[in-house]
Amino acid sequence: QQQVKQSPQSLIVQKGGISIINCAYENTAFDYFPWYQQFPGKGPALLIAIRPDVSEKKEGRFTISFNKSAKQFSLHIMDSQPGDSATYFCAASDSGYALNFGKGTSLLVTP
């Protein structure tokens, strides 16, 4: 049973646009919500993470929005660049271990 549901499966955005990826979870014990970026042939790399005590966290062009009551969180990539083209995974865990991943979003940023 998928504990974290991610959408969309794929996304095409023009350079300079905003990429938005959404995730939803059911387990209210989850208290750590990271986003990972993965390029072909590489392992996932942490982009940004959030705890449920804040509603938004921004790092550079990447922002996580978190809605605890709706059990949803999303990743916004501002000013998307071709180099951002990768697969993005949201995840959730209880106390930071045993990450439960979404199925991933393949992002393509066109020039």
Next chain:
Amino acid sequence: KAGVTQTPRYLIKTRGQQVTLSCSPISGHRSVSWYQQTPGQGLQFLFEYFSETQRNKGNFPGRFSGRQFSNSRSEMNVSTLELGDSALYLCASSLAPPSPSTQYFGPGTRLLVL
């Protein structure tokens, strides 16, 4: 600081064989987790080790096992390989519990079972 290293990077085995994969965590990291990545199921948690003890285990059959050594290096073993075991096996390391901390992933070992 060197990242998480995994060996071998690629492996081809036949059904029924067994395989051992190795992971060296980032220096100072004492927790090691293993994940299986497939196109159909995505990234799935296998198990996590800390101080040579398995702390958490995912929903995988007993053919999948692992261990951690005193220097925090970890190995995972898959016995009686099945075609469905073909996947990218990822190792991630993090600082010691209990506080949750970033998991840093290695490049993975790509296993093909024929």
